[in-house]
Amino acid sequence: MKVKILIGVCLGSLAVMSCQKMDQTQLEKDAQLMAKLECEARQLKEERFKAANDIRLMEDSLAKNKLPLSAAKSAEIDSVKESYTLRTGVLADKITKTMDSLFANSYHTPEERQQFDEATEKVLLKICQ
Amino acid sequence: MKRLLCFALFVALLAGCTTTPEVVEPAKTNNVSDYSADFLREWMKLECRIVKETAGFLPPQASRAFGYVGITAYEAAYSGIANAKPLAGQINRLLPATMPVPLPLNVRYHWGMVVNAAVADMMRKMFDKNLSAANLEKINQMETANYTAFLKTTSKILADESVKHGQAVAQAIYEYSITDGGHDSYLNPFSRPFTPVTGVDKWVPTDAKNLTPLSPYWQKCRPILTSNMTYANPVKPLEFSTEKTSEFYKQAVAVYNQVKNNTPEQVEITKFWADDPFATCTPTGHTFNIMTQLLEETNATLEKAVVGYAMLGIAEIDAFIACWKAKYDYSLIRPVSYIQKYIDPNFQTVIGTPAFPAYTSGHATEIGVGERIFTKLFTNGDGNYTITDRSQVQHGFAPRKFTNFAAMSQECANSRLYGGIHYEMDNQNGLLMGRGIGNNVLSAIQWPQNVK
Numbered sequence: 001m002k003v004k005i006l007i008g009v010c011l012g013s014l015a016v017m018s019c020q021k022m023d024q025t026q027l028e029k030d031a032q033l034m035a036k037l038e039c040e041a042r043q044l045k046e047e048r049f050k051a052a053n054d055i056r057l058m059e060d061s062l063a064k065n066k067l068p069l070s071a072a073k074s075a076e077i078d079s080v081k082e083s084y085t086l087r088t089g090v091l092a093d094k095i096t097k098t099m100d101s102l103f104a105n106s107y108h109t110p111e112e113r114q115q116f117d118e119a120t121e122k123v124l125l126k127i128c129q
Numbered sequence: 130m131k132r133l134l135c136f137a138l139f140v141a142l143l144a145g146c147t148t149t150p151e152v153v154e155p156a157k158t159n160n161v162s163d164y165s166a167d168f169l170r171e172w173m174k175l176e177c178r179i180v181k182e183t184a185g186f187l188p189p190q191a192s193r194a195f196g197y198v199g200i201t202a203y204e205a206a207y208s209g210i211a212n213a214k215p216l217a218g219q220i221n222r223l224l225p226a227t228m229p230v231p232l233p234l235n236v237r238y239h240w241g242m243v244v245n246a247a248v249a250d251m252m253r254k255m256f257d258k259n260l261s262a263a264n265l266e267k268i269n270q271m272e273t274a275n276y277t278a279f280l281k282t283t284s285k286i287l288a289d290e291s292v293k294h295g296q297a298v299a300q301a302i303y304e305y306s307i308t309d310g311g312h313d314s315y316l317n318p319f320s321r322p323f324t325p326v327t328g329v330d331k332w333v334p335t336d337a338k339n340l341t342p343l344s345p346y347w348q349k350c351r352p353i354l355t356s357n358m359t360y361a362n363p364v365k366p367l368e369f370s371t372e373k374t375s376e377f378y379k380q381a382v383a384v385y386n387q388v389k390n391n392t393p394e395q396v397e398i399t400k401f402w403a404d405d406p407f408a409t410c411t412p413t414g415h416t417f418n419i420m421t422q423l424l425e426e427t428n429a430t431l432e433k434a435v436v437g438y439a440m441l442g443i444a445e446i447d448a449f450i451a452c453w454k455a456k457y458d459y460s461l462i463r464p465v466s467y468i469q470k471y472i473d474p475n476f477q478t479v480i481g482t483p484a485f486p487a488y489t490s491g492h493a494t495e496i497g498v499g500e501r502i503f504t505k506l507f508t509n510g511d512g513n514y515t516i517t518d519r520s521q522v523q524h525g526f527a528p529r530k531f532t533n534f535a536a537m538s539q540e541c542a543n544s545r546l547y548g549g550i551h552y553e554m555d556n557q558n559g560l561l562m563g564r565g566i567g568n569n570v571l572s573a574i575q576w577p578q579n580v581k
Contacts, residue, residue: 045525056481059337069337084407092523
């Protein structure tokens with residue numbers, strides 16, 4: 001009888017451990033997926049801020065020299081902005097949908113989401129320099 | 130025997146006359162709180178995307194678009210919320226007589242369909258002439274997809290009545306919005322031609338593209354609550370001076386030193402809250418995104434969602450009107466212009482300075498209203514709530530964590546100092562204005578209590 005109980009406990013423990021292992025694997029997989037997208041978004045963010053800064057410096061220099069912004073330059077700025085808006089929008093959409101789906105299906109509680117954030121950040125540190 | 134036969138025939142006759150043979154069950158409840166808010170949150174995410182992609186939706190115009198959609202959703206659904214009062218009759222010049230009357234409560238509207246139809250219609254109307262074909266298609270698709278899903282749980286007749294009511298409410302709120310002074314402002318957000326006031330302490334252009342400031346007549350828009358303008362009347366800014374011992378000069382030097390000594394974390398905070406170049410749906414959109422996240426993570430029903438979006442919508446509209454009034458009452462010079470002229474000609478801010486006067490900060494004012502409304506809806510009044518703001522992850526920012534809504538709004542206000550965009554007085558007085566408006570929106574309107 002005692003042996004049976006012992007085997008039962010061992011099997012139960014194994015099942016719980018394998019389940020945790022599976023969750024951990026799933027977490028790593030999800031974090032990998034999210035980190036890849038977020039890395040892309042972080043790189044695009046840097047590009048966006050750099051472009052905005054370049055535009056600002058160009059405008060500052062015009063203003064300092066009391067030169068007007070030409071219609072052609074203004075159109076060029078608009079086109080740069082539009083292109084970034086579209087690229088950012090498409091990527092943002094993809095990230096939002098991925099995150100919503102992961103949260104709806106796997107990460108329900110604030111604690112689980114926090115764990116997911118941390119796992120994602122860990123991957124980001126590795127892949128997104 | 131004959132008597133028995135007659136009795137049996139009589140009973141059979143009676144039974145034959147009855148048109149509803151099934152047992153009548155007591156009516157199930159049909160409250161807005163029985164419905165999921167999932168679809169409404171998706172609408173708000175779509176609105177954020179449309180704001181980003183639609184020309185002319187700068188911060189004041191965006192606050193109006195988000196605000197009226199929130200008002201519409203509530204007004205369409207309030208009659209399905211226990212003890213809820215309509216906004217008509219409570220807010221500035223929205224007369225009950227102009228609103229469609231909901232059918233009696235025994236007509237079982239599908240509240241999801243009512244809100245779906247109302248919000249879809251209002252979004253088409255808000256972005257109207259500048260709405261791209263692609264975004265119009267997105268609105269239509271979302272409306273149809275929700276309708277089709279909801280139709281599985283109601284009859285065609287009730288679906289038609291629900292859609293009809295939602296659309297009628299949207300039409301009524303739209304007509305109300307037309308007369309507010311901000312209608313079609315997205316077609317000329319800078320109200321050009323406009324001649325800015327001049328003076329040593331006055332705003333001057335901060336970029337070569339925008340030589341006149343944004344929406345200089347926005348303060349003339351009709352507030353949703355007139356009393357908000359009283360609560361949001363800031364003290365005068367510090368007296369302008371170039372004297373090194375003056376308080377004004379000290380505020381400018383504080384901006385200068387802050388920017389020079391920013392930590393990498395402070396630079397990141399600046400960009401996080403900046404609702405950055407070409408990408409986000411303005412500060413109001415950011416705060417609406419936070420509301421959406423809070424509703425999702427607290428499993429709020431449609432009831433809490435319509436109340437929350439209406440509270441926030443009203444407060445955001447009035448926050449921008451009040452803030453823009455202060456901006457053009459004083460037309461105060463931006464720190465970058467002052468510092469370059471009197472302290473360091475080579476000074477550069479962390480991010481670009483927006484094209485309108487300094488006092489007070491729009492970011493601080495609008496997050497102040499958010500703070501008060503989140504505190505009311507998601508805490509016991511102390512503002513304590515552990516939130517990880519993930520709304521900017523999509524734009525390349527790490528999530529930011531806060532344990533109190535006041536700490537969150539303070540960081541947003543501070544971010545404008547770190548960025549070199551605002552003086553400290555702009556931020557702190559902006560926050561006070563926003564908090565005043567937020568509190569007033571919560572107390573001046575009879576909102577349903579204990580929403581789920």
